[in-house]
Amino acid sequence: MGRLTLYAETSSAERPGAPLLESSDPQQIAELLAARGIGYDRWPVQAELPEAADAAAVLSAYAEEIARVQASGTYPTVDAIRLSPDHPDRVALRQKFLSEHTHAEDEVRFFVEGRGLFCLHLGAEVAQVLCEQGDFLRVPAGTRHWFDMGSAPRFSAIRLFDNPEGWVAVFTGDPIAESYPLLD
Numbered sequence: 349m350g351r352l353t354l355y356a357e358t359s360s361a362e363r364p365g366a367p368l369l370e371s372s373d374p375q376q377i378a379e380l381l382a383a384r385g386i387g388y389d390r391w392p393v394q395a396e397l398p399e400a401a402d403a404a405a406v407l408s409a410y411a412e413e414i415a416r417v418q419a420s421g422t423y424p425t426v427d428a429i430r431l432s433p434d435h436p437d438r439v440a441l442r443q444k445f446l447s448e449h450t451h452a453e454d455e456v457r458f459f460v461e462g463r464g465l466f467c468l469h470l471g472a473e474v475a476q477v478l479c480e481q482g483d484f485l486r487v488p489a490g491t492r493h494w495f496d497m498g499s500a501p502r503f504s505a506i507r508l509f510d511n512p513e514g515w516v517a518v519f520t521g522d523p524i525a526e527s528y529p530l531l532d
């Protein structure tokens with residue numbers, strides 16, 4: 349289950365103070381994030397899905413929830429990815445999204461298993477959302493954020509896209525991500 353930790357924004361090279369708020373209550377996380385323009389939901393976990401299930405099996409297991417999201421938004425493209433701790437490119441893949449960036453498209457993710465840390469820079473706050481099995485997150489286009497998959501990444505996630513070709517990171521050049529806790 350996910351966890352939200354809310355911090356005040358810091359200026360560069362300054363450590364953030366104690367969290368303003370921490371919550372593992374899905375309802376409270378959804379309300380706090382909704383008030384900040386971020387979508388959060390819990391999907392019922394499909395326990396019968398084996399951990400090594402391929403992308404087709406993952407998409408099929410969550411077809412109902414995917415259809416619901418696609419009906420409410422504009423995400424015609426959907427895929428499923430898996431990263432394991434022995435991935436040869438894990439260091440480069442982790443580094444790729446570890447600095448603050450934005451996308452011209454929404455970033456929409458559902459965590460089938462494993463975990464990842466989404467860090468959202470929202471006005472004068474930073475919201476760290478630890479996403480775990482069953483967590484759905486929708487980060488609107490233009491939201492400043494970074495993502496940490498950890499030094500030994502292990503997750504499987506469903507991704508929904510407006511247009512996967514348009515989903516590229518535009519780095520802000522703000523070093524703020526260096527001040528906040530990482531996944532490990």
Ligand SMILES: [Fe+2]
Pocket residue numbers: 445449450451455493494495517
């Ligand atoms: Fe991103």
